[in-house]
Amino acid sequence: MTYRGKNASLRLYSIRFEPAKPVLVEDSVVLDKLSDHPDFEVKAEKIIPLEDLSVPQLKDKAKKAGIEGFVDLKKPELIAALKALEGGDVPDADNDTP
Known part of the structure; x- marks a missing residue:
């Protein structure tokens, strides 16, 4: 719009x-x-594109997507988290396999 x-x-x-x-x-x-x-x-x-959205808009999308800790994230971190969620590439911190 x-x-x-x-x-x-x-x-x-x-x-x-x-x-x-x-x-x-x-x-x-x-x-x-x-x-x-x-x-x-x-x-x-x-x-x-996510890169063209403002930080408040990205935080709104992150909130709707259920991303925890989105309030403290900066713009690049918000974009990475939203892209990971969209692509299904959710990082797994417990994955220790080489």
Whole structure:
């Protein structure tokens, strides 16, 4: 979803929107409400890379994914944890096999 309004930034539904900067909105209720708003453009087919998401957005995704300790993670760590979860490559600290 991209905000096309004239404000420097806008906060709606606890989401901060900056003009012309895409924001991932996963809540379908919020998405429906904003898609009716004339200042927002919805591109449902576009997938935003994790690297382009802000730290609060990454933490929100980590929380929804059930990643423990996400609050203390930095952006690169959040991206790595989410990619590992998406790819099924969950690191196993107990695995001592060579």
